[in-house]
Amino acid sequence: MNAKLTMIYWKSKKFWLGKLVEHPEIMTQGRTLKELEENIRDAYRMMVLEDVPEEHQVKEVLV
Numbered sequence: 605m606n607a608k609l610t611m612i613y614w615k616s617k618k619f620w621l622g623k624l625v626e627h628p629e630i631m632t633q634g635r636t637l638k639e640l641e642e643n644i645r646d647a648y649r650m651m652v653l654e655d656v657p658e659e660h661q662v663k664e665v666l667v
Contacts, residue, residue, distance in 0.1 A: 620640040632647045
């Protein structure tokens with residue numbers, strides 16, 4: 605899957621922080637800008653459930 609999304613990012617005292625404009629609920633951090641980009645890709649893939657096998661289970665949880 606290749607999707608072009610827009611990441612906004614900034615530097616805090618210790619980490620780079622970023623979120624996706626198209627999915628503002630996806631936010632992550634990294635010690636370097638490269639690590640931030642890797643983490644935002646991973647977070648997006650998890651959000652779209654790209655790696656969930658065809659045979660899976662579902663359970664409701666209270667949060």
